Amino acid sequence: MEMVNRPYASAFEAYATQHPEVLCLSADLTSSCEIDGFRDRHPDQFLSLGMAEQNMLSFAGGLGLAGFRPFLHSFGVFLYRRPYDQLMASVAYPRRKVRLMGFLPGVTTPGGMTHQAIEDISVIRTIPNMTVLEAGDATEVESIVAEADTVDGPVYCRILRGAVPRLFTEPLRIGRMRVLSEGDDVLVVTAGITTEEAIRARGALARAGVSVRHLHLNTLKPFDAAQIVDHAASVRHGVVTLENHLITGGIGSMVAEALAEAGLPRRLIRLGLQDTYAHGGSRPYLMQHYGMDALSLVRAVERLTGKGTGIDEDALGAVRIDAVHSLVKAEAL
């Protein structure tokens, strides 16, 4: 699999330098969010706002009022937890074209509870006027920049950084989910880093005779409930959602809402953080520990079909292990 180094850095620079009304805002995590090169090469388009996220959100609202489209860079948690009131009043209510670039979604950081955005989708999708996007590979990280900037209102994006695998060739398009396989036993719905896990599981499941229909989501709000329902209606045994997030309020909840409102009776297993905080550790360890990895998905599929597959960790092939101290990350976070 091709690994791409720092896809956000190059994509943002290429885009922003062509759009002078785009401003690059940072809250003291400039190299951590891969915009240090942009800061050095385009200082006139870069604004350092320091460790003061409440001010940054309202300030960005003011920039939006002046006609600019600020891209805010920080770890996802810092863009909505502390400045929630400012996100509501200064950005979301007036529909400012503010682009919130949230790095380190879910358990992609060993930084523990304070750094892991595990309820961001749940919180932000409930805010009227917000759009929520999530990148799942290098191509989506590259294309999310320009795509987010087409939104007539505020948008929150879950961004991957460092060395990111390239899974897709077609760019991310808002509202267009990816149908990665069209099986008829079980529907699997993933987004972000869980898609790679599901791709690994899918191969092993196919060899075991289980036919998986696999959807990859990159647009979490607006949510295409009708398409989810159509896909769910076309499988025999039920639906598994696998998300890098709490199962409450995120993709599992969205799928449940869609099925319930359509009156489509399908069993649903929601994988992800089960009403718990995570703690600090490597991504593979956390995904295994909290039941968010390929093997957890296989076990959920077995529960739905009622048949064992004989798949074990070895059958899933070599797990991609990220070095915690990767050279393409600014720090160990």
Add this chain to the structure above:
Amino acid sequence: MPLVPPPFSGVPSATNHDYVTGAGYNGPFDAVHDRLFIAPAHYALVAYACLIEVGRMAPEGLEMFNRDGSSVEMIGAEHSPGMEVHNGTLGIGLSTAAGLAFGRKRLGHTGRVCVFMSDGEVQEGQTWEAVQAAAHHEIDNLWAIMDVNRQQCDGAMDDVMTVGDIATKFRDFGAVVAECDAHDLPAMRAAAATPHPGRPLIVLAHSRPTQGMESLMSRFPRLHYVRFKSEEERARMNQDIAAELGVAPVALEAH
């Protein structure tokens, strides 16, 4: 903008194409004119009265104050006359104004951005974040006038949360500070004319919350949410306040 404010026409959304803010009541919306935010949107009633005094809103507009379906809301909303942004949560106004001022400067606008602030807002951390950011980025087309009345919801600020010498604190965070008597208009104009190159200006306008209505001192130190407690008190204050203002008492039956 119509002299009588239109009824509430919906909140901003992708489908509400007719949405407008109340900013039009403040004057022309162009590169050379100033913009005004009322950070404590709870002062909205005073802002409405000002708009009536300067002929930008009809007195009948006040009949819609705090009525269901009206845009003349109790706490000023974006769509209320004289409002451009939501400021009901205290402490966010100066940050928004700093962002707008930075943007206007970048666009070459000569109009400035003014924020009316309340002194209770210095208890909010965001106020200090905003001042340090405005100073750091040399946003000097931004100024604020703060009603320093030393009162907040729970009573006197010194009892609720001591804030110390706010002039020194603002200077330490990078602002130019001028002070004046809030009831002396020439002094206020002089304070607002204080040069502040490379820095935001904060005018501390020291006010007495009962100025011109000394009978309200009977409620000190609880001067927020003042309501008449009885018909007798209402009638008495009607007489006392009218006498102090040198006007005829209000015909109570009509209100």
